[in-house]
Amino acid sequence: MPNALLISNLTKTYANNVSALSKVNLSVEQGDFFALLGSNGAGKTTMIGIVSSLLHKTSGEVSVLGLDQSTNLNQVKRMIGLMPQEFNFNPFEPIEEILINQAGYYGIDRQPARARAEVLLKRVELWDRRLNMAKSLSGGMKRRLMLARALMHEPKILILDEPSAGVDVEIRRSIWALLKELNEQGMTIILTTHYLEEAELLCRNIAILDNGQVIEQSSMKKLLAKVAQQILILESVETLPKTLPKTDFSIKRLDDNSIQVILDGISISQALSELSKKGIEIEHVRSAQNRLETLFLHLTSKGK
C-alpha cells in the first residue's frame, strides 16, 4: 500500500534566498492522523503549500498515494483537501456559495454540492448562517467554514494548518470529534498546530520541523514514552528537606512533598535507589505535564 504522502529531498528556497525547507524527507501512512509540529518559520506552511500546489518547490519529490505530483498534478489535487492557516475565501460571498463553488471546481454540480454543503454546514454548526456573507463570521466560524470547504470534494487526505486557532474550547472539541470520526472512516489527516495537547490527543504519528529540516519523526507513543522517562514528578509522603542532596541527575524541589527530576541516560529505578540511599523515600511517580511541549522545546532551537 503506497504512503498517503511521501516527500523526498524537498527543498524550497524563496526568491529572496531564504531557505524554508532543506532536503526534507517525510512519509505519512494511509489512514494516519499525523502531526507536523514546528515553531513559527520552521517550514510547516511552506511544506503544506508545496504539497497542495500553492507554492513551487525548488527541488525534490512529492508523491501522494503513489502518484508523483509533478506528473499527475490534477489527480493529486483531487485527493487533497486543504484548510490553510490564513483565511482564503471571498468575504463578500455567502457561506453556502463558497462551499458550492468549491465543489464545482472539483466537478461536482450545484445540486449534489448543495446537499453536501448542507450536511457539512450542519456538522460545523454554520447552517443557520448559510446565507450570510463570510465577512460576518467570527474568527472561529471562519475556521469552521474553511474546514467544511476542505471536505466538500471528499478528499482522501485532509491537510489542516492550525485548524483550531482562535476557536473556543467547546467548538474545538466538536472539531476534534469530527476529525476523529473522519480519520476512523479512513481519511488521512495531517495536522499542524500550536496546541501541542491537540496533537497529543489526536495524532498517532508526528514529525517535528525545525529550521526547514525534519529533526524527529516517530510515533506519538514512542516520542512521549521518551519524554516520560526523562522528566518526572516524584512525590513523597514525608516532608522533603529544604536543601536536596546532590545526585547524578538533575533534581529540583517543587514543594514540601514533590520534586522534579530530569533523567538522562539513567533509569527510574536507578534514580529511586539513589534517592533512597540519600534518605528520600518516593511514594509516587508520575510524568511531567505538557510532555510533548517539553520534548518540542528540547528538540527545537527554541529550547536551546
Next chain:
Amino acid sequence: MWIAYKTIVVKEILRFSRIWVQTIFPPIITTSLYLLIFGGLMGERIGDMQGVDYLHFIIPGIILMTVIQNAYANTVSSFFLAKFNHSIEELLISPVSYWVILLGYISGGVARGFTVGLGVFIAVSFFVDLKIYSIGIVLITFLLTAILFSLAGFINAVFAQSFDDISIVPTFILMPMIYLGGMFYSIEILPEFWQVLSKFNPIYYMVDSFRMGFLGSSTTDFFVSITVLVVMILVLALVAFYLLKRGVNIKT
C-alpha cells in the same frame, strides 16, 4: 471541466449582480447623460457625421465604450480581489486547468459587458429611434471587443500589487485610447497624419465595425477590423495563459 467553467462564470455573474448599484446602474446613467448632452443638445449644432445625424453616429461608440470599460473593470477587479483576499487559492489547489480559469474570468467580463451594453441600448431606445443594420456584425464586434478587454483586464490584475495599479491603466491608457479611437468623431475629419496614427489604435477598428453594424457604413473594411481583433485576442490570451501557468504574482 464544464462544471468548473460554469461554476466560475456563475460566480462572476453573481459577483457583479450582487453589487448592481456599483456595477450596472451607474454606467447606464452616465451613458444616457452622455447621449443627452453630446448627442441630443450639442449634436444638432455639429450636424451630420459619416452621412448620419450626430446623435445616431455616436450611439454605437458610446455603447461600445461602456462594454470596453465594464469588461475590463470586471476581470481586473475580480481577479485582483481574488489575489488580494487569497480566494484565488481555492482555484489553484483545485484540478481546474489554467485555460478554464482564464475562460471563466473572461466570460464573466463578457457577461458584464453584455449586461451593461444591453442596459445602455435599452435606455437609449427610450429616447432615440434606433435601427440596426446587421445584428450579426453588432454581436460579433461586441463579443470580440468584450473578450479582448476582459483579457487586458486580467493581465492588468496579474501584475497589480495595489488598488492603485488597477486604476492606472484604465485612467491613463484605456480612456485616452477610447476617446482617440473615433468614438465621438469620424477619423475622416482628421488631418492625414492623425488618420494614419488612429489606425494603430485597436479601439478604432472595434468602434468602426460596431458602427457599421448599426449604420451600415464604415471607414475600414469589416474583415480587416475583425482580423485585427482576433489577432490581438490570440496574443493577449497566450500572454494571460503564460502568466497564469507560471503563477506570476500568484505563486512563489
